[in-house]
Every structure is written in C-alpha cells, then in structure tokens.
Amino acid sequence: MNIPGVNVEKGLARLGGRVKSYQKILGVFCKDSRGKLTELQECFDTQNTALYITHVHGLKSALGNIGAEKLAKDAEMLEMSGDWDFVVANHDAYMKEFNILLADIDKVLADAAIPGGPYVDKQKLAIALGRLKQNLVVMDFGGMKAASDALMEYEEAQGIGPKIKAVLHNRLAGEYDAAIDGIDELLREL
DSSP states (O other): OTTTTHHHHHHHHHTOHHHHHHHHHHHHHHHHHHHHHHHHHHHHTTHHHHHHHHHHHHHHHHHEEEEHHHHHHHHHHHHHHHHHHHHHHHHHHHHHHHHHHHHHHHHHHHHHHHTTTOOOOHHHHHHHHHHHHHHHHHOOHHHHHHHHHHGGTTTTTTTHHHHHHHHHHHHHTOHHHHHHHHHHHHHHHH
C-alpha cells in the first residue's frame, strides 16, 4: 500500500501490522476529516482563531496516527504560530494538500475494495473462494463447511453479497458445478 505523504509503515506499526484494521482507520479518518475540514474552513471564514487552532490540533493528532507526518507538522505550525497572519498565509495551501491526501487515501481504499462494497479485502476473499472451490473439486465435506463459514462474512457486502449467497446455496443444495461456476465468476471480478 502506497499513499503519497503517508508513512504507511508507521501507521501500520501502530496497529501491529494489521492491514485490514489500518484500512478501516483510514476510512474513518477520511470521513471524519472531511467534517473537520468544513469546520476549519468555517473558522477561517469567520476569523475564529481559538476554534481554528482547536480544530488544527485535532487534525494534527489524527494525521500523526495514520502516519501523515508532513501534514501533521504543518498542522502543528498552524497551531503553534498563534498568529492569524500566518494562518491566512498558509490556510489555502494546507487545505489543498489535505484534500489531495484524502483523495489519495480514497483511491487506495477503492483499489483494495470490491466496487460498491465496504472495503472488502479482495485477497482474503479470493483465498476463501479458492479454498471452497478446491474442497468442492475433491469432495472434502469438512473443508467445504470450513470454507463456506469463512465466506459467510461477505454475504451482506454490496455488489458481491448476492453472488456469495448463491455460491453457498448451490453448495448446500449439492449443486457443486453451479457453485464452482459462481466461484469462477467471482474470481474473475476480483
């Protein structure tokens, strides 16, 4: 995973290297930051220095948590200056950089997700589908059950949920060829 302006390794290290957790944190960060940027802009427009600095402080902490070191340092400079003229001189550039960061994170998260779904780990899904297919081919009923259980978490995902349900239904109904065809179709989509 590569996000310009973000030390991804540092962000991942804070979560023990758990990629899925980091992706969730990034998604929450984007959502929350958009609201905070709106509030920051309102403070700028009304020249509310005290509240502006409060919002910048919160953004600084959030940026540091995901590993966006440069923008965190820029936020610290805005926060620590206490000088409205400095804020005026740097606000627009800061907002522009922050919005670019959000767009970059959105792209990385979208590339890792199934279209229309809530950040589904494509690699994990592909592995689970592959295991079910392998167990269907060799008629390993215990393996089929375990692989099916692993796929159940995707049944409600937008876009792919109905296809996962169909595969699992076909497996339960003994329609193994239809289940394998459905798996192949899902793997092509990934």
